[in-house]
Amino acid sequence: QQQVKQSPQSLIVQKGGISIINCAYENTAFDYFPWYQQFPGKGPALLIAIRPDVSEKKEGRFTISFNKSAKQFSLHIMDSQPGDSATYFCAAITSGTYKYIFGTGTRLKVLA
Amino acid sequence: DADVTQTPRNRITKTGKRIMLECSQTKGHDRMYWYRQDPGLGLRLIYYSFDVKDINKGEISDGYSVSRQAQAKFSLSLESAIPNQTALYFCATSPAGSTDTQYFGPGTRLTVL
Numbered sequence: 382q383q384q385v386k387q388s389p390q391s392l393i394v395q396k397g398g399i400s401i402i403n404c405a406y407e408n409t410a411f412d413y414f415p416w417y418q419q420f421p422g423k424g425p426a427l428l429i430a431i432r433p434d435v436s437e438k439k440e441g442r443f444t445i446s447f448n449k450s451a452k453q454f455s456l457h458i459m460d461s462q463p464g465d466s467a468t469y470f471c472a473a474i475t476s477g478t479y480k481y482i483f484g485t486g487t488r489l490k491v492l493a
Numbered sequence: 494d495a496d497v498t499q500t501p502r503n504r505i506t507k508t509g510k511r512i513m514l515e516c517s518q519t520k521g522h523d524r525m526y527w528y529r530q531d532p533g534l535g536l537r538l539i540y541y542s543f544d545v546k547d548i549n550k551g552e553i554s555d556g557y558s559v560s561r562q563a564q565a566k567f568s569l570s571l572e573s574a575i576p577n578q579t580a581l582y583f584c585a586t587s588p589a590g591s592t593d594t595q596y597f598g599p600g601t602r603l604t605v606l
Contacts (some may be wrong), residue, residue, distance in 0.1 A: 388533070390533070413504070413593050424497070424583050424597030470535060476593060479524070480551075483535040 385434045385473050387484025394491050400458040407452065411482075412475035414464035415455050416445065419468045419486075428469070429456070461491045495522045497598035499584050505604045506574050514569045514601050516584030522596070523589040525567040527551075527559060530581040537583075541592070542567055543589070574605040 386408065386420045396402045404414075415430035431445040433439045438445045444457040458465055471484040497518045506512050514523065527539040542557040549560055556578060560568045569579055579580030581602055585595040 387535075415594070417597075420599055422599065423598050424585075426597065427594050430593070474593065479526075479541050479549075480538060481536075481595065483537075485535040 385471060385482045385484045387485060387487060389473050391488045392484070392490070394461045394489065395492055396461065396463060397493055398461050398491075400414050400465065400489055400491070401455055401459045402471070403453065403455045404473075405451075405453045406473050406482075408429075408473070408482075410451070410473075410475045411485070412476050413446070413474050414447065414454050415472050415474075416443075417470045417472065417483075418489055419470065421467075425470055461489075463491045463493045465489060466491050495511075497584060497586055497596055499598040499601050503600060503602045505606065507606050508575055510574050512571045512574055512603070513583075514582055514603070515564045515597055515600065516567045516569070518565050518584075518586045518596075518598075520586055520588075520596060522586035523564060524587045525561070526585040526587075526595065527557075527567070527569045528585060528597075530554060530583060533569075533577060536583065539569065571603075571605075574603075576605045579605045 416428045417425035418428040419425040429440050429443050433449050441460045447454045469487045474480045474481045500515045508594050526541045528536040537553050542548045542561045558570045581600050583600045584598040587595045
């Protein structure tokens with residue numbers, strides 16, 4: 382029940398295309414769903430996050446779509462660029478607790 | 494992000510050796526964490542500390558110990574390293590009262606031969 386399942390494991394997209402990464406969770410106590418972006422040799426950094434009171438959040442080319450009833454959320458990267466090539470982790474947490482549950486990561490490669 | 498620094502950045506050691514990984518932060522955060530990253534497994538929590546006197550085990554603490562020397566410093570030790578502890582190790586911080594966003598250091602790549 383604590384797992385967050387992330388797919389796909391890897392993704393190759395042409396420049397200008399849309400990248401979509403999906404995550405699913407079981408624990409309905411989760412109330413904060415961040416996405417972290419990690420470049421090679423760097424630590425993960427918060428990219429965008431959503432709370433379950435909204436179904437979508439957009440920041441620039443990055444959008445989170447959230448489906449509370451299905452217990453799924455996804456990251457959409459519009460107009461994908463080679464600079465977006467990185468590993469993306471979804472995560473879930475219950476606010477006020479210490480424990481992030483991370484997905485297993487998606488390695489995105491955007492071809493120039 | 495230089496706000497959270499980790500030393501060393503790379504380390505190769507032999508089975509049975511004791512090794513310490515260090516983390517320092519200038520963000521003024523009370524909460525600090527140690528994670529381990531393995532391919533295909535994501536990040537898993539080893540230990541966390543909410544203040545200098547509060548240290549707690551995470552989901553994979555066996556074979557590891559920690560020390561919170563000050564608000565800004567949190568060290569991870571492998572008492573007797575074994576090959577399956579070969580991984581990327583990340584320190585992270587978050588401000589008191591909020592664990593929603595965590596700030597990660599650049600990581601230490603540890604290889605145990």
